[in-house]
Amino acid sequence: MAAESAPAGAGLDAAKAPGAAPGSGAALDAAASHADAVEVLKGYDGPHVRIMEVCGTHTHEIFRQGVRRLLPPAVELISGPGCPVCVTPVGYIDEAVRLALECGCTICTFGDLVRVPGSRLSLADARARGAHVRVVYSPQDGEAYAEAHPEEDVVFLSVGFETTTPSTCIAVRTAAERGVRNFSVLTANKTMPGAYEAMRDSCDLFLYPGHVCAIAGTKVCEDLVAEGVSGVVAGFTARELVCALAVGVTKFREGAPFFVNCYPRVVRPEGSPAARRLVASMMEPCDARWRGIGVIPDSGMRLNEAYRGFDALERHGLAHEEGVEPRGCRCGEVLQGRCTPEGCALFGRACTPEHPVGACMVSSEGACSAFYLYGAATKEEK
Structure with missing residues (x-):
């Protein structure tokens, strides 16, 4: 080796x-x-x-x-x-929409998730129907908003990999310490090792993410x-x-x-033990669905028993949603490296940043977004 x-x-x-x-x-x-x-x-x-x-x-x-x-x-x-937004399944968006419209929750979320299509509605659609959807820049912003607005039931949409999960834990821990009981999180946090295993035959070598390795080692x-x-x-x-x-x-x-x-100024073999200890003290592995890949065992993270009261689905008695993928969308194949965005018949036609059909066109980290923004210029320069 x-x-x-x-x-x-x-x-x-x-x-x-x-x-x-x-x-x-x-x-x-x-x-x-x-x-x-x-x-x-x-x-x-x-x-x-x-x-x-x-x-x-x-x-x-x-x-x-x-x-x-x-x-x-x-x-x-x-x-x-x-791309954490891209691999988040459609059912998660459906859950967030239900929390907003049926349960009357205030949804605090990163901006990328607002326009991701669900089975029927996006969070932007829900907001147009009167739902309270706020864009925040961190889980701590969501917790602070909940603390300042005790009359609202606030749910933070927690998506991401090893890099962002510790921040969600800090927000939940802060809410627990301060007795902020109107704050909860809808988790779709994932870990990368299972994805590496699932994708190992799709390429000859991985360009590993530096920020994930900075935490995971x-x-x-x-x-x-x-x-x-x-x-x-x-x-x-x-x-x-x-x-x-x-x-x-x-x-x-x-x-x-x-x-x-090739990133030793940031990535150390041991990663960040403190961040991993924090997550291990508050969360536990669970099976997780990845868009395009399916369920990867133990690749998700959910709040453990001690903090389960801050789980939004548990608090509101909602079941997980399966979700229905948009017809004709090939985001799942793009995320597996089985096709390029340009191989999707919807790309640049029915699916654009202004009118996205799939998550990969919405997210600032999405491959379809990158190909749409820069792909044509790259071809012209070649």
């Missing part, structure tokens, strides 16, 4: 990190002879490689910063299930190498993304499974 640290710097000379496993830097030394990572990517002449951008922010930044223009035909980027990624799964952790600047991709294709050409941490 090759587990290395490769700081993103000018070219790949920086990839030869002190403390790397003995003998593991040979491929990086060879790549560094190209002078810099840009030239490594442009000059790649190895076998065809499919790289899955697990993180939706990576998808947008790779487009926005022009990284795709550097890639030869042999390097193919595909989208993955790393790198052990899961390192362990997957023993199962033949390769990947690199990437940051979010142009230099960090180019370095990670260059290291990835260089190591891929060697032919052996590998893992390299």
